[in-house]
Amino acid sequence: MRNSRLLHINEPETGKFQFGNMPLFRLGFRPFYLLAALFAAISIPLWLVSYTGHLPYVQSLDLNWHMHEMVFGFALAVIIGFLMTAVRNWTGLWTLRGWPLAGLALLWLAGRLAMICLPAPAAAVIDLAFIPLAAWPLYAVIKKSGNTRNMPLLGLLALLFLANVFFHASRLEYLPLSPFASIQAAILLIVILETVMAGRVIPGFAANAIPGVAPRTSPLLNKLALILLVLAALGWVLQLPASVAAVFSFSATIAQALRLWRWRSWKTGRHPLLWILHLSYGWIVIGLFLLGMAELGFIAASTAFHALAVGSMSGLILGMITRTALGHTGRLLKVDYREITMYLLLQVGILARICANIRFAQNRNMALFLAMICWSSAFLLYLAVYVPYLCHARLDGREG
Template sequence: MRLASHPLWLVGFRPFFTLACLAGVVLPVAWALVFAGWLPAPDSRYTSVQWHAHEMFFGFGWAVLGGFLLTSTKNWVNIRGYHGPALMLLAAAWTIERWAMAFGGGWPDWLFVPAAGLFLGTIAALLAWTLIRHRATDSYRDNLLFIVMLPAFLVAKFQLLAGDFAAGHGMALALFRLAFLVMLERTLTQFMKAAFQVAILRNARLDMAIKLLGLVLVGEFALPPALTAAIALALAALLGIRFFFWQPRLAFTRIDIGIMYVGYLAIAGQLLVEALGHIADFVWVGSVSVHLFSFGAMGCVIPAMIVRIARGHTGRKVVFDAADRAVLYVMLAALAVRVLLPQLLPGAYLLWIALAAAGWALTFGTLAWRYIPMLMRPRIDGREH
């Protein structure tokens, strides 16, 4: 089929980073307009806040994570990877899910549930099958975590669809947090060696303890609050200890690497805020725990990864030019606007929401303008994929 051979469908990151950039422009702005009362709430089965939370994790977030895993898993097990019609099906399912979540409030269950679950069910099954089938040749033995996490994402999704939104949302955040911890552990080791010729601390017991504690927190909805707080504090402490052995002073001399360290610190900070929420009657303005993760980890790490993967996997040299660096600074500003300023000036909360959404949209709009054309064209080094 001629369409299936288009460069967009050669590797998973191409269609899904395209969708992620577009979602990164549309979803936050739509939410800010809904929150301000300038747009009607989506015709959804969920409240507008729940719709926003779902879409940022399962819409935007899974477009990024799906593109990353579809690309990485083929490299981890050394196979061709899903392409052509398989990617077209996944992209269509992702689009149908966005429509169902925004406009399917009156749909019958027999239509809404498959439409809202087809994308995640299909991509999780395909990725798990790749990792299980090629387990013997997998270059990362701890990819067993992804074999566990992929069906766990389906459990989180089922909880959301079944009406237990708090449990499903908390589980989704914990799963994304664990996925980011695994990704940062692997990539920062490589980036620091390539950029500064230094080896950051990699201790098998410490690394595994961090990942296992992160995995336990996936079941937070079933744990006593005191135990959740203790585990979150322990994980934050381990992350802090490891951070000081990861050469942060060097990393922060380069924005393209330093911003990933910001994401790492945001995860630790989110764990501390979450733990505090379980043990003290402390009120933050504007869901600080969630937004420390969404803006601090996802918002800071994802643009840098899109630039690296889009450049490297299209045959280009991985160099951050002035425009690439600028969008990273914009996202850092958006993080401060969304998390810090509401604590200082809560009376201007609507303004902070609008500015943060504008910063997010500007970041991903710029990435879309610069990188979607690359994703639509063949590699420049002559390789097929």
């Protein structure tokens, strides 16, 4: 007979797999850095074979798809992953993790598939859902903590959402606008975000890493550089008279160059985690100068926007997704030949892409293929090195 007085203890099933509890979903940077790098490595070759006529049956892989996915697919994934991690640090409160984070990552992935496989209206609905569902939890955490200083960053996310709405409305011919205009506006918004965040972190990174080096920062110059950048962006988006818009762009160029010079970038040569950020920020200076030249009619606008997007955006992304992945997985902020190779490959790819628009137009496809090989190789190497870091628990045993 069974003894009813026996105490039965149900032991946990330690071998049971729980998807939502995977280390990959413990903090926002983990899934979104991984997905963004994977998407970067795959999407550019996919676009290029379609562009050169080697993939004629997938009509959705047009120029609109390429532009949209580089901004609202690749870059936005990194921005959300970074902000989720940064807000956690700023507030001390948890942002999305576990199943909610996994669900948001799956929504982002669904958006990428929808942009290729589904009719444009359905793709728009799925794609547009991502920013609000990512931003609302960030807003809730910031509001709860009282950390109102960072609310303007959510305002930039709202503007990015609006740019995405205009893109889809233009693509569906609900608005008499070119989808290009929405993408260019989104790129300029991201450059504004880069300027704000870089001013917060890059000087501090250098001061902590290089003994005796104190980058000179000026609150007045920071504000002036931001104001001039906003004016340059408005000058382009609102299609102000060319002379006025060019003055804004060249003024913003000077302010950003002065800001970078005061950060003493030449001192970072022995520190790859630093020089990649300084070099990539330098592409903002180049891109704004090229934007002014485009406004005066000397070069194509796409040259300026590739300098801003491929140059500054992808460079800062690669620099930050290596640095923050190391720091937030409990590793030392030290890199070796692998990261240096990633950084150099990306810079060669950037130069090749710019040259495809300028000097080597007669060999455009060759330059594009070189840019694609370098770009994809850089992000494939990132995946080879960092997937184990992103998919395993922190080395120091801490949460996150």
